[in-house]
Amino acid sequence: MSVGAHRTAPSAVVDNDRWFRRYSVTAAPRRRLLVLPHAGGSASFFHAWGTAFDSGTEVLVARYPGRHDRLTDPCVDSMEELADRVTAALLPFLDVPVTLFGHSMGASLAYEVALRLHGRHAVRPAALHVSSRRPPHRLTPRELHKQGDEALIEEVRRLGGTDESLLTDPDLREIVLPAIRADFTIVGTYGPRDAAPVDCPVYAYIGDQDPSTSVHDMSDWSDVTTEGFHLDVLPGGHFYLVDHQETLVRTIADRLPPTD
Template sequence: MASASPPVLDRWFPSRKPLPEPRLRLFCLPFAGGSAAIYQPWSMALPTGVELCAVQLPGRERRLMEPAMKSLPELLDVLMPALTPLMDRPFALFGYSMGARIGLEVARTLKRQGGPKPLGFIAAAAPPPSHNDREPIHTLDDPGFIAKLREYDGTPEEVLQHKELLELILPTLRADFSLAWSENGKDTAPLDIPLSVYAGKGDKHVGLNTIEHWREESTADVRIRHFEGGHFFIRTHGPPVLAAVREDLTRWMTAAT
């Protein structure tokens, strides 16, 4: 398998702490506007032998000056070469909101190219792209887009009120929402890996009925879990989410041995 130099891995996985013999690597993809830092609290709380690989996308934190990717094909062209060197061990995918859309496309790409197969994929706070009824807010003008960001309650109000900071991050946020909204495309054959889908009971942006359509995305086991909270239940109800992640990973690792 192709290798990547340490600087490449450091850029994409800034908080990764390599294990000598990991049982599993967990690749975590963020929500729109989010970064690898949102998963940092998980690093010491995952099952023994699980190596956290939180992905840092361009356009945020130390990669702030790199332009954010506006389309999935563009992102996958640079993301897949960063991921595949670390797929020499068993691995799983976790994606939250936008991250779930990216994670699905990573899994589809691996399947299409005959690459290594994830032990499982966790998709949280996102509709399957086959039933995406969310508004494409990335196409709105700046005032309209900012108003919609307030409705998502994911960007702190102090950031939305800070003109200079907002001008700096707005292109990344707009690009991220474009990724999250990406159409399903032509390569929509079901996966053949276990899926675990997490949904917020009070999520105004992803309906519980829509979540049920994830069952069509894999021919393997698909489980749906419901959590208290709205779209960002990962923030408001973090401990139950982490407990579910531990349970899913343990189940998949046990099944693989």
């Protein structure tokens, strides 16, 4: 597989169900990668991933409601509802093996989607990739979502990964704050819960200077699988994947199921 030479593909299209931004391959897809963004994040954060994989891999990036081209859609502030809706939207795309990748809040969501695929639909994901987030049984409830706007903004700044102009411009901040608060409500009210197995290999990723999650935390993702676990530690903080995108994408690509 050649990952370094990024393929040229048509512009991303949005599926009719509005939940995924799809980066279609030139032929029938042989496998799919579903990417689930972080709290306050959007599909555009992972735009470069859309054409970073080989021609047999179709990339889907979740489009959470309440932001960008879903700005008028009501935000979802419950992990259960968000996981249910993402799973339902994913069902038409299960004709080929599906791998899940989630960053931060997206890691918890990817885990919940994996549970639903197997438990409700008898579909075993090819693998679960989780980034910068404690496993479900090691989470600590937080009430940041109950605090004022400035507390939320400071937490977003602390973690990094967000355009500063969205936080400092009053008009832009008013637009993005509802989605940020909804996402932090999900984060603050999810877990801890039992380490239910996902019945697929789990790969975990963490920056060695992450202010919110430790290497030890990420190693505990091994508790949710009996199908193999591997942890990669990269240089950087909570958004290590910005500076090390090429390394991360190549690593994930090497771990995708074969297309033969």
